[in-house]
Amino acid sequence: xAQVTQNPRYLITVTGKKLTVTCSQxxxxxxxxxxxxxxxxxxxxxxxxxxxxxxDKGDVPEGYKVSRKEKRNFPLILESPSxxxxxxxxxxxxxxxxxxxEQYFGPGTRLTVT
Amino acid sequence: DxxxxxxxxxxxxxxxxxxxxNCDYTNSMFDYFLWYxxxxxxxxxxxxxxxxxxxxxxxxxxxxxxxxxxxxLSLHIVPSQPGDxxxxxxxxxxDSNYKLTFGKGTLLTVNP
Numbered sequence: 001x002a003q004v005t006q007n008p009r010y011l012i013t014v015t016g017k018k019l020t021v022t023c024s025q026x027x028x029x030x031x032x033x034x035x036x037x038x039x040x041x042x043x044x045x046x047x048x049x050x051x052x053x054x055x056d057k058g059d060v061p062e063g064y065k066v067s068r069k070e071k072r073n074f075p076l077i078l079e080s081p082s083x084x085x086x087x088x089x090x091x092x093x094x095x096x097x098x099x100x101x102e103q104y105f106g107p108g109t110r111l112t113v114t
Numbered sequence: 115d116x117x118x119x120x121x122x123x124x125x126x127x128x129x130x131x132x133x134x135x136n137c138d139y140t141n142s143m144f145d146y147f148l149w150y151x152x153x154x155x156x157x158x159x160x161x162x163x164x165x166x167x168x169x170x171x172x173x174x175x176x177x178x179x180x181x182x183x184x185x186x187l188s189l190h191i192v193p194s195q196p197g198d199x200x201x202x203x204x205x206x207x208x209d210s211n212y213k214l215t216f217g218k219g220t221l222l223t224v225n226p
Contacts, residue, residue: 004157031212042120042218043158043203050212058213090157098211099146100165105157 002027004106006091012112021076021109023091029104031097032074033048034059034066036087037108043090049074049096081113117141118206120217128225133191135220137204140185144206144215149178149189152201152219161202162189196223 003060004025013019024033035049035058049068063085066079074093078085088110092103119138127133137147145166150158164171164178164187171178177190191198204217 019173033214035216040218043205043216045213045215056212059215092157098207098209098214102160102163102165103212103214105150105159107157108155 001105004091004093004104005007006089006106006109009107010110012114013102014114015082016080019078019081019111021078021089021091021111023076023106024072025074025091025093025104026072027093027095027104028071029093029095030071031095031101031103032068032093034064034074034076034090035090037090038087046076046089048097065111081111083113085102085111086113087095087111116218117144118204118215118217120202120204120220122220123218124221124223126223126225127194129196130178130193133189133198133222133224135189135195135202135204137187137189137217139206140186141206141208141215142185143208146207147177147178147180147187148205148207148214149176150203150205151198152203158203164207191222194222196224196226197200198222204207205220 017030049055091106093105094101094103148163149161152158201219
């Protein structure tokens, strides 16, 4: 089954404790992206990757890191999480970037930073 | 600066009637527009899209209209069904970059 998987689905952590949210897709997609969803703010893009070893900032990259060492995986790293990073996070992938390429989203990771 | 705006946070319609969800954009470089639907506890799923060279695209009960001069697009759902109740996001992209910009979403409730 074609899908985007994220782990963990739920995470509660404390300020400053490094964490990684994994994302994997099995569709051989070139493009992958991370979003956060906050009440009243909709979906905002954090980082995206055009291909292996090619990443770029989205609209809200501060406090996050990403890496794309393999085509299928695109982990999101919070080196020192803060309470304002409490949010619902979605990973997405698509065959190409922009234009007509629909993005396939993972089920989401709800992160709480206390 | 919000480049994609969905000014109605919510919309309620009766089953069988038409639902019209609106979206405005400010960036004239946007050349592709997409609508996504999101149910609670799930990721968004693609619904329908339209290129800036078209003014209408239809897929079953869903039709998207684009008015480039007004920088406005709308999603029409006819007839509306209770299963259509979800948050609908409008999104836009420009060929010159690889980002996808979303609006804040509109919660559609279809009452039986």
